[in-house]
Amino acid sequence: MSTSNDHGFGTRAIHAGQSPDPSTGAIMTPIYQTSTYVQELPGKHKGYAYARGKNPTRVALEQCIASLENAKHGLCFSSGQGAEDAIIKLLRPGDEVIATDDLYGGSYRMFTKVFAHYGIVFHFVNMHDVNEINKHINDKTRMLWVETPTNPLMKIIDIRGVAAIAQAKKLMLVVDNTFASPYLQNPLDLGATIVVHSATKYLGGHSDVVMGATCTNDDKIQEELAFIANSCGAVPGPMDSFLVLRGLKTLHVRVQRHCENGKAVAEFLKSHPKIDKLHWPGFPDHPNHAIAKSQMRGFGGMISFTLKGDSLEEAFRMASSTKVFSLAESLGGVESLIGHPATMTHASIPKEMREKSGVLDSLLRLSVGIEDANDLIADLRQALG
Structure with a gap:
């Protein structure tokens, strides 16, 4: 079936880029398990x-x-980090990047422990008010790096506002869209230059594959990224590609359920006496809620919260007491996960910087899955005690 952007999201999720196999009529895209291809003549x-x-x-x-x-x-990589690695390789020694201060620990680690050694300078800035970005721009700035919602505090950053700054200063704007997925948010439509995904998460959706992806409308940037992917080799295999392609076919129905369950769980936690701060962009009192409402089509299934007393021991006890929520890294799968960012996904960020951005010892992060919401709430209730 031929599809275009005139078709709805669900139709494109199932059919875009795919057609029946011409040799057999197979409706599913074959797994082309081959390393090389026969040529008619050299070249x-x-x-x-x-x-x-x-x-x-x-x-x-x-x-x-x-x-x-x-x-x-679009371009796929062997992991989300592989995709981010390729994007940073668009830069040169001496170039500077302004990134949000609340971002995935693996991104922070790559920026500061790998690329900083090659002369690329990174500034980590609270982008709640996009005007803060202007204070850090100089003649060496080349790129703005945004997550929204952020990992793990669900901060909302105004993509249109950052894009206006990027366009005025002729900077690249990269938006990590992993937490929202394209079902809830399309950063390119809001002015981003490049969108990056950990396709491991919502795009794959079943916790059985690791992959990354980039999307852009810029022909030159696409050519450079494809050159880097081919030259450096961080590309996914055909089986992994097949698994994510299969996962995409249910992206719209899965994320809709993630949103519904996320709302139910967030409302339960908000009224629980042991919860101190709750981070979920669907609440009217969440910082920049109005921006989230304007640039997203739903608020997602990612939630984080701190416990009263900020006790590391109590956070560990709760994280180890759930029965439906599994204690594990990652997110975006059909099953619900609970994690402790300070010792898991964000352990590579120095404690002082973590706490300054709000990643406290008692902070727990939930990836709310698509199980029955009542079971998820009952599990959290018994774990909280």
Whole structure:
């Protein structure tokens, strides 16, 4: 079936970039498990020469993700970190990046422990008020890096506002859209230059594959990213591509249930006497709630909260007491997860910086899955005690 952006999201999730296999009529895109392709003459082939550069299963996936992000181009990588690595390689020694101060610990680790050694400078800024960004821009600034909602405090950043700054200063704007997924938010439509995903999360949706993706409307940037992917080799295999392609077919129905369950769990936690601060962008009193409402189509299934007393021991006890929520890293799968950012996903961020941004010892993060909401609430109730 041929699809275009005139079709609805669900139709594109199921059909974009895909057509029945011409040799058999198979409705599912085949897993092209091959490393190389036969050429008619030296250098003359059907668009595929070596699988590090292109693979038909991966191409179908890239086209589908691009369609969901309303993008001209999509590119897949062997992990979300592989995708971020390729984006930073667009820069040169001496270039500077302004990133949100509340971001995934793996991103912080890569920026400060890998790329800082090559002369790229990173500034971590609270972007709740986008005007703060202007204070850190100089003639070496090349890129703005945004997560929204952020990981793990669910801070909402005004993508349109940051895009206006980026365009005025001729900077690249990268938006990590992992927490929202393209079902809830499309940063390119709001002015972003590049969207990045950990496709491991909501895009795959079943906790059985690791992958990353980028999307852009810029032909030159796409050409550079594809060159980096092929040259450096952080590309996914055909089986992983097939799994994410399969996961995308239910993205819209899964994320809708994540949103419904997230709302139910957030409302339960908000009234619980042991909860101190609750972070979920769907509440009217959540900072920048109005911006979330304007740039998102729902508030998602990611929630974080601190316990009264900020006790590390109590946070550990609760995280180890759930029965439906599994204590594990990652997010966005059909099953519900609970995690302790300070010792798990954000352990690489220095304690002083973690606490300054709000990642306290008692902070717990939930990835609310698609189980029955009543069971999730009952599990949290017994774990809280």
